[in-house]
Amino acid sequence: TERIRWSVAFKTAVFMPMAISLFAAGIIWRIVYDRNPERGAANAAIATVHDVFSDTGMLHGARPSTDTLGQLADGAVGPAAPLAPGDVALVGLTAIAPADVPDEAEPAVLPEPLRGGITGVVWRDFTPGGGEPGRVDEGELGLPGVEVELRDAGGRVVATVETDARGAFAFEELEQGPYGVAVAAAAFAEPFEGVSWLGPQLITPAIIIAYTWVWAGFAMVVIGAGLAAIPRDVLEAARTDGATEWQVFSRVTVPLLAPVLSVVFITMMINVLKVFDIVLSVAPASVQDDANVIALAMWRTSFGGVNDFGLGSAVAVLLFVLVIPILLLNIRRFRREA
16 A cells, blocks of 8 residues: 555545444444435445336335225236226226325326227325215326236236326227236336345344444554565565566465464454444344344343343353463464564
8 A cells, every 4th residue: 555645545544443432333334224225325325226227116005996906916906807898997096195196197087988999097096085986086186107008818918008197098999808907017116125234134244244344444454564564675586586476475475474464363353252332233132132242142141131140251251261262372473473
């Protein structure tokens, strides 16, 4: 990094997470992992990519207003009974917020029967304080721009049309026979609801990501300082002797960097063994069993409602015993360097 003009700013940025407590870092990542894409940054980023490849249906959340309408296997919604030329298909939908109705929507009108064709209307079947479900009442708005499918007796789509500003549609010049009419399943596609980062399946990877974010700066700065301290003439001498870049890295750089790497490795081992606060703050209480670590188990046993101080003390001693070999390894390294 010494070759980069903004190396100081870069080192400051990557080292900054260590300036805050792990508990505060956990709270930050708890918010980042929020399942609601409007609050959680992680799901907001995923939702942005998701929306590029998959559109949210304009009628998501809507449901049929009467039992005469049914949902097909592929998610389309239409009259359950078969239709014939000359019939009128009424597709009334509820659970549509006024804000979700397109601005160009006009009051729905019951279309006239069409000889040799099937007409129909798709509308918001709701009148505040009154109205009859399944009937186009005064003031109820049509739903424009909705894709309606015409299906044959075998359920195969044979034609599609879009509703006009009043929600009306028509299939003309049809042969005799039973048909089905349905609003396309794409109109009911649900929006991206977010990945459950804080659920039992992903809580451990989520904590690992948060913990890596905190300590990556420490490792990068220490290793960067070690790389800057390597004599350049040694590297150039190896290249002069015909060594490839991989040989220079594996046989010169890594051995000279070994003391620094051991410092990073030992420090990370100790930190991982005693990790507690970031796990407590990131993992909700309902999934702490899935994200449990030794220090958290000690705290939950002693102060988390069980109040078994004897068992909690035993877990604390176990944690101390696990750290001792790493401390001895570190002391041995100090003596060797001295």
